Amino acid sequence: MAFTKKIGIAAAALLGAVAFSNLTLRAQEGGAHESPNPTRQTWSFSGPFGTFDRAQLQRGFKVYKEVCSNCHELHIPIRTLGQPGGPGFTEDQVKTLAATYTVHDGPNLQGEMFDRPGRPADFFPAPFPNPEAAAASLGAAPPDMSLLAKSIKFERGFPAFVFDALPIPGGMYQEVGPDLIYAILNGYTKEDDPNWNLYFPGHKIAMGKPLAAGQVDYTDGTPTTLEQYSKDVAAFLYWAAEPSLEQRKRIGARVMIFLLVLAGLLYFTKKKIWADVAH
């Protein structure tokens, strides 16, 4: 049997096994997750050369600050907002913003706790003292948002998950988190039930519809629609979960280009070295 044929059969067997294990997995899950898969949105930060849209991150931060931060913690230092590759706030803007928060600090020399204005190195203060208190008041604990956009996921199923991993057009799909956040914010499709969500597993969500059109003022003329708010805040949360994404992608792209050039050089070196050998 030809070698290529053997490889072909092995590959087919492997794909078959993967498909089968995926099917059985889905069967075991039963009907618990009868949600449609969220639609893929276009994101400026997807793909090997993706970068964040600064204005979008600033709008997303505004939505987070005015709406989401009433319930969700965002456990990152405030100064992250001024780092390169982020929303691009200046050092002064970050200082001014930090000072608008009240931080519980102490004990001081008298052994007492006290409140003081925030500083850039402080973390965004949590809206509740602990998850139990949050759950008691909201019916469930809202997850911390610092990793949310990376941690929430849905199964794309076979064969999509194979293509998602490949470096082909439409492949290298890493934005399931922001797509799901967008889908949940737009998934309150039962008018009479503010806690029914098309995309939340089980459909019952303790978070009542948090956003509606016109709720947050945009100063740059961007439409104040639910869809736009959802995209902006999902982008902001993706950045918050990976503030160094741009740097990582830049290094990745450089490494790929370097490897391509190296491969070319090696090819011509090989040709030259073997040029005089009869074959």
Ligand code: HEC
């Ligand atoms: C009134 C409080 C409240 C506000 C405001 C709020 N949330 Fe929530 N959120 C919750 C609670 C409570 C949960 C947990 C829901 C559950 O487990 O049923 C939650 C869950 C979520 C989830 C689902 C997480 C998961 O594990 O699947 C997402 C996504 C989310 N919130 C995003 C947002 C965004 C974005 C905003 C701002 C636009 C926001 N939330 C504003 C209370 C809130």
